Each structure stands twice: as structure tokens, then as C-alpha cells.
Amino acid sequence: EPEVTQxxxxxVTQMGQEVILRCVPISNHLYFYWYRQILGQKVEFLVxxxxxxxxxKSEIFDDQFSVERPDxxxxxxxxxxxxxxxxxxxxxxxxxxxxxxFYNEQFFGPGTRLTVL
Amino acid sequence: xLNVEQSPQSLHVQEGDSTNFTxxxxxxxxxxxxxxxWETAKSPEALFVMTLNGDEKKKGRISATLNTKxxxxxxxxxxxxxxxxxxxxxxxxxxxxxxxFGGGTRLMVKP
Numbered sequence: 411e412p413e414v415t416q417x418x419x420x421x422v423t424q425m426g427q428e429v430i431l432r433c434v435p436i437s438n439h440l441y442f443y444w445y446r447q448i449l450g451q452k453v454e455f456l457v458x459x460x461x462x463x464x465x466x467k468s469e470i471f472d473d474q475f476s477v478e479r480p481d482x483x484x485x486x487x488x489x490x491x492x493x494x495x496x497x498x499x500x501x502x503x504x505x506x507x508x509x510x511x512f513y514n515e516q517f518f519g520p521g522t523r524l525t526v527l
Numbered sequence: 528x529l530n531v532e533q534s535p536q537s538l539h540v541q542e543g544d545s546t547n548f549t550x551x552x553x554x555x556x557x558x559x560x561x562x563x564x565w566e567t568a569k570s571p572e573a574l575f576v577m578t579l580n581g582d583e584k585k586k587g588r589i590s591a592t593l594n595t596k597x598x599x600x601x602x603x604x605x606x607x608x609x610x611x612x613x614x615x616x617x618x619x620x621x622x623x624x625x626x627x628f629g630g631g632t633r634l635m636v637k638p
Contacts, residue, residue, distance in 0.1 A: 453618075458625065
């Protein structure tokens with residue numbers, strides 16, 4: 411069964427460093443997402459991406475964050491200068507484009523745990 | 528800010544018990560309500576996507592109902608098994624594709 415994969419599973423970095431989190435969405439999916447969960451808090455939406463551009467983003471997704479689909483398979487989240495409060499589990503998700511549907515079922519990867527020291 | 532709440536936060540049941548938990552969400556601008564099952568170190572697994580008021584969906588021993596007018600959904604597990612132990616997340620979908628998640632219900636089933 412096709413699945414969303416993410417690498418690495420755990421990333422430790424120093425405050426101020428740049429990190430890139432990688433995701434390989436399900437191959438025929440056209441919508442891509444990043445969510446995060448800070449320990450003890452709810453899963454929060456960061457950004458959605460369709461047709462090579464951001465379609466929605468939350469207040470959390472400020473200028474420190476960027477997303478890219480550098481080739482036909484990868485979808486990346488970059489954090490330019492990490493802060494302590496960026497420590498969280500980051501989830502990638504993808505969905506098909508369903509014609510005539512108001513919603514798209516989203517399939518999640520297992521997450522990357524980012525620890526900023 | 529959309530408020531999606533789940534209760535209880537955690538639940539301990541014995542194997543064989545049936546159980547249920549609640550997700551409450553805004554009743555306006557409703558598009559869909561998603562349920563996910565999430566085991567530690569694994570991907571959250573999609574259980575149901577519910578769109579119509581009065582919807583009832585079933586997958587094996589797990590079922591869910593939806594009331595969009597009053598803004599709640601119930602998830603039921605019949606005859607809980609240890610392998611049902613997981614966190615159950617609901618997520619609300621209004622316009623667009625953004626999901627707003629509840630805090631989850633952590634279910635532990637004791638053999």
C-alpha cells in the first residue's frame with residue numbers, strides 16, 4: 411500500500427542552524443501539507459502546497475519557514491534559523507485532488523522529531 | 528480561531544469492553560470531519576472522513592457518527608482489544624484543505 415515517508419526520523423540541531431525536513435508524498439497525490447505537534451499540544455497546520463505554490467498557510471508559517479518541491483518526488487520544509495520553540499514533531503501529508511469534492515482525505519507520514527538545542 | 532475539543536483526554540478500559548469518545552467542533556462552515564488512529568512512532572492512520580449530518584460509518588469494530596448541527600462526532604469501539612490502544616484524533620475541515628485537530632483521546636486497553 412502506498413505511503414508517505416519522511417526523513418530523517420529524528421533531527422537534532424543547534425539554535426540558529428538551518429534544517430531541511432524531507433518528505434516523499436504518495437506518487438499520484440497533488441496536494442501536500444506540513445503540520446507540527448509541539449510536545450503536549452495539539453497537531454497544528456503549517457502550510458499546504460498545490461501546483462508548485464503555497465495555497466494556504468497558518469500564522470506559524472512565517473518568513474523563517476519555506477517549502478519546496480525540488481523534483482517530482484520530494485517535498486521539503488526548510489527552517490532557516492531554528493529557535494528552541496521550533497522543537498516539535500513535524501508531519502508531512504498528501505492528498506489526491508478529488509473532482510467535485512470539497513475535501514481531500516489526507517495521508518500522513520510518520521513524522522520527523524526536531525530537537526533544537 | 529477554530530476550537531476542536533476531544534474528551535476524554537485518556538481512557539483505560541479492559542479487553543472486551545466497549546467504549547466511546549467525543550469530538551466537538553464548530554457547527555458553522557462545516558465541510559468534513561476526519562478521524563485518525565495514531566500509534567506512537569507510526570503514521571496517523573485515516574479511519575473515517577464524514578461529511579453529511581447523520582452520517583454513520585463503520586470499519587470492523589470501530590464506528591463513528593456525525594451531528595453537524597450541534598457540532599459533535601462520536602467514535603465507538605466495540606469489544607476493545609489491546610491492539611486498539613492508540614491515540615484517536617479528530618480533525619475539522621472547513622473551507623480549503625487545512626485540518627484543525629483536537630487534542631486526541633489516548634486509549635489504553637488492558638488484556
